[in-house]
Amino acid sequence: MLAVKDLSISLGERPILENFVMDMPQGEIVAILGQSGSGKTTVLRAIAGLQCAQSGEVHLNQACVLCEGRCLVPPQKRGIGMVFQDYALFPHMTVQQNITFGIADWSKKEQQNRLSELLDLVRLPQEMAKRYPHELSGGQQQRVALARALAPRPGLILLDEPFSSLDSSTRYPLVLEMKSVLKSEGVSAILVTHDPKEAELMADRIGLLEAGVIENWQQLH
Incomplete structure (x- = not known):
């Protein structure tokens, strides 16, 4: 579904x-x-359409969204969700x-159903809405x-150091919970992190990036 x-x-x-x-399926x-x-983070920005390039291509679902360094498809039309560090x-x-922001064009009933579904999925009480x-x-x-990133049912979620501000007692259980949520939704995801344990808990495959180049890929699952 993604080829860079x-x-x-x-x-x-x-x-x-x-x-x-x-490449990722x-x-x-x-x-x-x-x-x-x-x-x-530059990798994520280029995939999301927030960063153009000197050269190269990005394909999403076999459609070229960045070709010869030029952005051909704007961020809001790429079907991508993002979760940020802050x-x-x-x-x-x-x-x-917040959760229904990206589905404002859905009917009120559809929004409410998706909100309730997502709160259950991410293990938050309904009254917290x-x-x-x-x-x-x-x-x-x-x-x-x-939940907000998942609401429009994107095919790909980009996670930009989303756990780094949490202490380890909160971080690692949440990493496992988020992996479970992503797998249950069938969503592809790219996590960028500096924490090896976080990467191992979350990912099916890990790439070590040094000086702008992936040095090696490690298959975990």
């Missing part, structure tokens, strides 16, 4: 990615493991409003962020 071919991105004279290559969870500055929830909106982000713990906010 010879993707090269530079910032000024500094190369960020060099001939980056990656539907339903696979891939982790890209690397230190800060290795280019892992959750990026709308502070003035309730949990319900009326709360605001500042009333939630970090782990609860991350569950809401995942």
